[in-house]
Amino acid sequence: MELRHLRYFVATVDCGTVSAAADHLHVTQPGLSRQLRQLETELGVDLFDRRSGRLTPSRTGRALLPMARDLLERAEALRTAATFHAHGRLDRVTIAAPTVTLTDVVAPFIATLAVGEPTASVFEADARDPVAALHAGADLAIGTVRPPAPYRAVVLAVLPVWAYLPPDHEWAGRSRVPLAEVLATSVIVLPPSVTSRQALETAVAATGASYADRLEVANGTVAQALAASGRGVAVVSDDPRFGLARVAVDDGDHPLGVRLIAVWDRRHPAAATIETLAARMGESVRERYGVTN
Numbered sequence: 001m002e003l004r005h006l007r008y009f010v011a012t013v014d015c016g017t018v019s020a021a022a023d024h025l026h027v028t029q030p031g032l033s034r035q036l037r038q039l040e041t042e043l044g045v046d047l048f049d050r051r052s053g054r055l056t057p058s059r060t061g062r063a064l065l066p067m068a069r070d071l072l073e074r075a076e077a078l079r080t081a082a083t084f085h086a087h088g089r090l091d092r093v094t095i096a097a098p099t100v101t102l103t104d105v106v107a108p109f110i111a112t113l114a115v116g117e118p119t120a121s122v123f124e125a126d127a128r129d130p131v132a133a134l135h136a137g138a139d140l141a142i143g144t145v146r147p148p149a150p151y152r153a154v155v156l157a158v159l160p161v162w163a164y165l166p167p168d169h170e171w172a173g174r175s176r177v178p179l180a181e182v183l184a185t186s187v188i189v190l191p192p193s194v195t196s197r198q199a200l201e202t203a204v205a206a207t208g209a210s211y212a213d214r215l216e217v218a219n220g221t222v223a224q225a226l227a228a229s230g231r232g233v234a235v236v237s238d239d240p241r242f243g244l245a246r247v248a249v250d251d252g253d254h255p256l257g258v259r260l261i262a263v264w265d266r267r268h269p270a271a272a273t274i275e276t277l278a279a280r281m282g283e284s285v286r287e288r289y290g291v292t293n
Helices: 003-015 018-025 029-043 057-089 099-110 132-136 178-184 194-209 222-226 271-289
Strands: 047-053 054-057 091-095 119-124 139-144 151-160 164-165 176-178 188-191 213-216 233-236 245-250 257-265
Touching: 003 018, 003 029, 018 029, 018 119, 029 099, 029 213, 047 222, 054 057, 054 233, 091 132, 091 257, 099 119, 099 139, 099 194, 132 139, 132 222, 132 257, 151 271, 164 222, 176 178, 194 233, 194 257, 213 271, 233 271
Parallel strands: 091 119, 091 139, 176 245, 188 213, 188 233
Antiparallel strands: 047 054, 139 257, 151 257, 164 233, 164 245
């Protein structure tokens, strides 16, 4: 049994279809199907139910899936540890974070890494569960939730959640605007999985208030574009675009913000190096935005 067969099995389950998995893995669909059949032959079980031309995990497949994931994670950990011990340093580091954080926080930090320092790769991950991102292959994950032991964490910064509006808007020039005033207008928000939306909804629930008018869009750039065209006030944590003005949203006690936390596994063979990178990322984001942690 080869690790790549397990990787194909897990990818097919995660992607939902053989065609999607083949695209993700950069292999042909017939080739992937043959590899899955070979794995089933070697294990002596059917990992998928094949009905109406679709593959769905069988009862056995669902039972074996966690063990397959664990084997792949352990193999990756072994590879990383071997590389670290062979060279005495971490050659590559994989960072996981929500899309906005990758764009506005992680990418600017990567630009500061010198030749000879770890080469960074990234992937998008939900901020609610950075530990899941570590299990998916990240060395360092950025989220908003502190992890349990044996994982370690450091607060990078608290980034403001802004109300973006045209420069001729009546709020332009103010440093803060009360949440109640924001909710009384047309509010452009992001999906519930986005950290700025989570911070906003927490504040809305705490005050018992409600929206007068709410428009949900896919990402912060589109939200700001709509605000620029006069469709409402965009409440996001993204960097500014389209020449918009921005004001902090005040929930009554303090401005809304997103607390970014860097998380890693203290058992990682290069844990000390990763901790140093996390600390440097915190310095980078605080300097970039002029905020504290």
